[in-house]
Amino acid sequence: xxxxxxxxxxxxxxxxxxxxxxxxxxxxxxxxxxxxxxxxxxxxxxxxxxxxxxxxxxxxxxxxxxxxxxxxxxxxxxxxxxxxxxxxxxxxxxxxxxxxxxxxxxxxxxxxxxxxxxxxxxxxxxxxxxxxxxxxxxxxxxxxxxxxxxxxxxxxxxxxxxxxxxxxxxxxxxxxxxxxxxxxxxxxxxxxxxxxxxxxxxxxxxxxxxxxxxxxxxxxxxxxxxxxxxxxxxxxxxxxxxxxxxxxxxxxxxxxxxxxxxxxxxxxxxxxxxxxxxxxxxxxxxxxxxxxxxxxxxxxxxxxxxxxxxxxxxxxxxxxxxxxxxxxxxxxxxxxxxxxxxxxxxxxxxxxxxxxxxxxxxxxxxxxxxxxxxxxxxxxxxxxxxxxxxxxxxxxxxxxxxxxxxxxxxxxx
Numbered sequence: 001x002x003x004x005x006x007x008x009x010x011x012x013x014x015x016x017x018x019x020x021x022x023x024x025x026x027x028x029x030x031x032x033x034x035x036x037x038x039x040x041x042x043x044x045x046x047x048x049x050x051x052x053x054x055x056x057x058x059x060x061x062x063x064x065x066x067x068x069x070x071x072x073x074x075x076x077x078x079x080x081x082x083x084x085x086x087x088x089x090x091x092x093x094x095x096x097x098x099x100x101x102x103x104x105x106x107x108x109x110x111x112x113x114x115x116x117x118x119x120x121x122x123x124x125x126x127x128x129x130x131x132x133x134x135x136x137x138x139x140x141x142x143x144x145x146x147x148x149x150x151x152x153x154x155x156x157x158x159x160x161x162x163x164x165x166x167x168x169x170x171x172x173x174x175x176x177x178x179x180x181x182x183x184x185x186x187x188x189x190x191x192x193x194x195x196x197x198x199x200x201x202x203x204x205x206x207x208x209x210x211x212x213x214x215x216x217x218x219x220x221x222x223x224x225x226x227x228x229x230x231x232x233x234x235x236x237x238x239x240x241x242x243x244x245x246x247x248x249x250x251x252x253x254x255x256x257x258x259x260x261x262x263x264x265x266x267x268x269x270x271x272x273x274x275x276x277x278x279x280x281x282x283x284x285x286x287x288x289x290x291x292x293x294x295x296x297x298x299x300x301x302x303x304x305x306x307x308x309x310x311x312x313x314x315x316x317x318x319x320x321x322x323x324x325x326x327x328x329x330x331x332x333x334x335x336x337x338x339x340x341x342x343x344x345x346x347x348x349x350x351x352x353x354x355x356x357x358x359x360x361x362x363x364x365x366x367x368x369x370x371x372x373x374x375x376x377x378x379x380x381x382x383x384x385x386x387x388x389x390x391x392x393x394x395x396x397x398x399x400x401x402x403x404x405x406x407x408x409x410x411x412x413x
Contacts, residue, residue, distance in 0.1 A: 001117075001120045001121055001129065001132075001181075003174050003177065003178065004116075004117055004120055004174065004178060005132055005133070005136050006174075007170055007171045007174040007175075008113075008117075008133065008136045008137075008140070008171065009136045009139060009140050009143075010140075010167045010170050010171070011071075011140070011167045011168060011170070011171045012136060012137050012139075012140025012141060012144060013140040013143045013144035013147065013167065014078075014144065014163050014164035014165075014166065014167025014168070015140070015144065015164055015167070016140060016141045016143075016144025016145050016148070017144045017145075017147050017148040017151060017160040017163055017164055018078065018148075018160050018161055018163075018164040019144075020144065020145050020148035020149075020160070021148050021152055021157050021160045021161075022039070024157075025085070025090075025095075025157055026039050026092075026095065029090070029091065029092055029095065030092055038096075039095060039096060039099050041349060042096050042099045042100050042103070043099040043100065043102055043103045044103060044345055044348055044349060045100070045103060045345070045349075046100060046103035046104045046106070046107055047103060047106065047107050047341045047342060047344070047345040048342055048345040048346065048349070049342070050104060050107045051107045051337075051338045051339070051340075051341030051342040051345065052201050052204065052205065052335065052338040052339055052341075052342055053107070053201060053338070054107030054108040054110075054111060054338050054341070055107075055111050055204060055334040055335040055336065055337050055338020055339065055341065056200045056201045056204065056334065056335050056338060057108050057334070058108060058111045058112045058115065058334030058335075058337070058338070059200065059204075059331060059332065059333070059334035059335055060200065063112055063115060063116050063119065064116060064175050064176065064178065066108060066112045067109065067112040067113050067116050067171075067175055068172045068175040068176065069172075070105050070106075070108050070109035070112060070113075071109065071113075071168045071169070071171045071172040071175070072168065072169065072172045073105045074102065074105055074106070074109060074168045075164075075165045075166070075167075075168030075169045075172065076165070077098055077101055077102050077105070078161050078162070078164040078165035078168060079161070079162065079165040080098065081095075081098050081158075081161045082158040082159075082161035082162040082165060083158070085156075085157050085158040085161060086156070086158040107338070107341065110337070110341060111333075111334050111337035111338060111341070112334075113171075114133075114321075114325060114337060115325065115333055115334060115337070116175070116178070117129055117130075117133055118130075118325055118326075119178075119180045119181070120178060120179075120180065120181055121181050122181050122182065122183040123183065123326070124272070125181075126322065126325065126326055127268075127269075127271045127272060127273070127274050127318070127319075127322040127326070128269045128270065128271070128272075130268070130269075130318055130321050130322045130325065131265055131266070131267075131268035131269025131270070131271060131318045131322075132265075132269050134261075134264075134265035134268055134269075134314060134317065134318050134321075135262060135265035135266060135269060137265075138258060138261040138262045138265055138314070139262060141258065142258050142262075147163075148160050151163060200335065201335065201338075203332065203335065204332055204334075204335025204336055204338060204339055205335075205339060207328060207332050207335070207336065208336055208339045208340075211327070211328075213276050213323065213327060214323075214324070214327065214328075214336070216276050216280070216382065217276050217279060217320055217323055217324065218340075218343055219378075219382065220276070220279055220280045220283050220320075220379060220382075221279075221283075221320055221344075221347075222343070222347055223374065223375050223378050223379075224283045224286070224287070224316075224375055225344075225347035225348070225351050226347060226350065226351040226354055226355065226371075227287075227354075227355065227358075227370075227371030227372070227374050227375050228283075228286065228287055228290050228371050228372065228375050229313060229351075230351060230352055230355050231257060231306075231309070231310075232254070233352060233355060233356070233359075234355065234359065234364060234367055234368055234371075235250070235253055235257075235293075235302070235306070236250050237359060237364040238293075238294070238296075238302070238364040238365065238368065239253055239299065239302070241363075241364050242363075242364060242365055243296070243298065243299050243302065245299050249299055252303065253299075253302065253303060253306055256303055256306045256307050256310070257306055257309075257310045258310075259307065259310070260306065260307045260308070260309065260310025260311045260313075260314065261310050261311075261313070261314045262314075263307075263310075263311050263314070264310060264311040264312065264313065264314020264315045264317075264318070265314050265318060267311065267314075267315050268314060268315045268317075268318025268319065269318070271315075271318065271319055271322065274318070274319035274320075274322040274323055275319070275323065276320075276323055277383075278316075278319050279316050279319045279320045279323065280379045280382070280383065282312050282313075282315055282316035282319065283316050283375060283379060284375065284376045284379045284380065285312050286309055286312040286313050286316065286375075287371075287372040287373070287374075287375035287376040287379070288372060288376055289305055289308055289309045289312065289372075290309060290368050290369075290371065290372035290375075291368065291369050291372035291373060291376075292305055293305040293306065293309060293368055294364075294365045294366070294367070294368025294369040294372065295365065295369065324336065324337065324340055325337070355367060355371070358370065358371065
């Protein structure tokens with residue numbers, strides 16, 4: 001697990017180096033902000049349609065081999081981009097093709113690497129392992145963004161892509177030496193003669209749709225993703241608009257958000273039995289903090305609120321991921337993560353435009369306040385509805401009771 005965490009730290013740092021310079025690269029090529037957004041959508045779009053297939057592949061193929069091959073392919077794409085940039089041969093068409101290929105490979109790589117990390121610890125430590133993964137992600141993000149400026153300044157834009165390629169190869173070289181922990185849940189091995197891929201995908205979709213916990217988790221995460229969480233958008237407008245701050249002020253807010261994410265990951269790593277109820281409670285608390293942040297009279301007050309907002313969001317994400325990766329049976333986890341990938345892509349593509357429209361109509365403060373109230377209200381309504389359903393007694397007919405002639409009472413599930 002230590003080797004896997006170190007490899008993922010290197011990989012995350014490389015990825016964020018590339019992401020930091022990619023938007024600038026698109027702007028240099030096209031001079032269009034719209035093209036920058038299009039390149040991000042092209043890379044995310046394959047997950048919308050193919051994540052369920054990628055998750056099915058992870059359940060059917062050997063997990064270590066799948067993760068190693070996908071990491072090597074991502075490295076090859078990064079190296080190809082680096083060479084084209086260095087030779088000044090990268091145009092918008094080739095960039096879009098490479099972005100789409102990255103998105104396709106990621107539909108397999110993301111669930112494979114997530115589940116591979118869980119194999120390295122006993123079942124009771126999986127929530128902690130997921131928390132460590134969140135911590136590694138946040139730390140890699142900070143380091144990668146910082147190194148991007150240094151790499152581009154001294155070596156040029158292609159250096160960020162080349163470094164990212166090396167980070168993928170490092171992960172691929174570590175994977176063969178990983179060994180499952182004693183007592184870890186082993187991957188289900190399907191019958192090689194079974195070629196029912198369509199049925200495999202359908203089974204994952206059916207399990208997700210019929211699992212109330214997962215549907216509730218999707219609802220909580222979805223409404224939070226659309227009307228909250230996009231703080232890089234809402235807080236940027238709030239800081240530079242009503243609070244009359246500049247780029248430096250928003251940089252301070254972004255740093256506090258990152259620090260809060262790391263603190264939240266540390267707290268999330270201590271979770272032993274995360275639940276959907278905990279995820280909902282944390283999401284509601286974060287929404288109420290968002291409401292107060294929208295009413296902040298000064299930048300200092302906003303910064304004081306941003307830290308707990310980021311902590312709550314990070315712990316909620318860790319708890320939700322733990323539920324998602326441990327609730328399904330072992331042979332369905334790849335497919336469930338695939339379904340989740342498709343759902344999450346809908347949020348990531350539709351959330352920012354919806355939030356942008358809300359800001360156009362209500363302003364930055366109104367968007368934060370309205371969004372927070374919608375999130376907290378929806379979660380509260382869902383909780384009350386569930387309590388009402390579980391508390392309502394159902395009177396069974398005498399013949400359905402355990403003792404004939406005595407009506408039995410039960411509670412609805």
